[in-house]
Amino acid sequence: MSLDDVLQAKKATPTLPDAQVVTSVTHYTDRLFAFRCSRPQSLRFRSGEFVMIGLMGDNGKPLLRAYSIASPSWDEELEFYSIKVPDGPLTSRLQHIQPGDPIILRPKPVGTLVLDALLPGKRLWMLATGTGIAPFASLLRDPETWEKYQQVIVMHTCREAAELTYGRNLIEALPEDPLIGELVEGKLLYYPATTREPSANMGRVTDNLLSEKVFADLGIPPLDPETDRAMVCGSLDFNKDIKAILEEAGLREGANSAPAEYVVEKAFVD
Structure with missing residues (x-):
């Protein structure tokens, strides 16, 4: 229109x-x-x-x-x-x-998935399942995200490949974006995965983190609280499981009033 x-x-x-x-x-x-x-x-x-x-x-x-x-x-x-x-x-x-x-x-x-709720770092992880990619669709198109971080890693898992389309289309368009295209160059790592339909990357976000498969596939070191920051958006169970993994790695949960190494969104639709 x-x-x-x-x-x-x-x-x-x-x-x-x-x-x-x-x-x-x-x-x-x-x-x-x-x-x-x-x-x-x-x-x-x-x-x-x-x-x-x-x-x-x-x-x-x-x-x-x-x-x-x-x-x-x-x-x-x-x-x-x-x-x-x-x-x-x-x-x-x-x-x-x-x-x-x-x-x-x-x-x-309102919300906690904002850059202000994280302490300064070098790498930003965006961890999502399903429609949890939505807030990251906003952050990925914000110049501030690319100005604050040397590397942005997007892990998005769905049941089937077609369910990754929205996020994939957005990711693929970023380098050509007239506002942030130059900022994105060389900084973005994308790790889409499926849990039911066979694809290049299989498995849940939690499994690929715990097995360290994602680190091997992307050629990057494991999580480090000195350099890594994370944002999490998915189901309640997903959020709980990811929080445990991040805290085991030494990251602490942050908030608008007390920034730290990771944040979790707690708002959901039906």
Whole structure:
């Protein structure tokens, strides 16, 4: 949709609290899709944060869930990456949105997957499963990420290769990005893996870290709290398992109020 189309759609949108307009929708698999929407002029956020978004419920009340903003802080629109849950209160309906539809967005960004919550380091690990790649999609397109770190390693694991498409497309486009392309050169290592469908890299993030396979495959040394920083985003079990691995390696969990060596996102959608 063009800017004029968005403005016209906003005028035609029923009065809703914090309503924005969907500008594009892309379906990747029968379980995954992404969409973009207009951005409130007053919204300011740090790459990696999340907001509450949703639709009006049948009872006339907003049905909202926490979603990481997948677009970088400088983008004029907002991007979100979502699963489709057939019986999910929100995603069962959200997956059917079309350009021009209204969507509710509460412009109060929060979250721990921000650069400010990490102490200075040399290597940044982004560890994700499924739609956990969303906050990293924001951070990977932020110049500050590449200015702060000498190397950025993205480990993303899904069940099947098709589920890696969103992240793979984003990663492959980074070197040609007019804003950060030159900053990315020589700094990015990408390690996509699958757990069910055969692929070049098999296994869970946890398994590939514990076996040290990822270090051997990428030709890099193991985790070191002096140089390595990490961000984690996945299921509750995934986050718990990764935390144990990072802490065994000597990394400590950080927060906005007390930066340290790694951070974990704790917000989820249905």
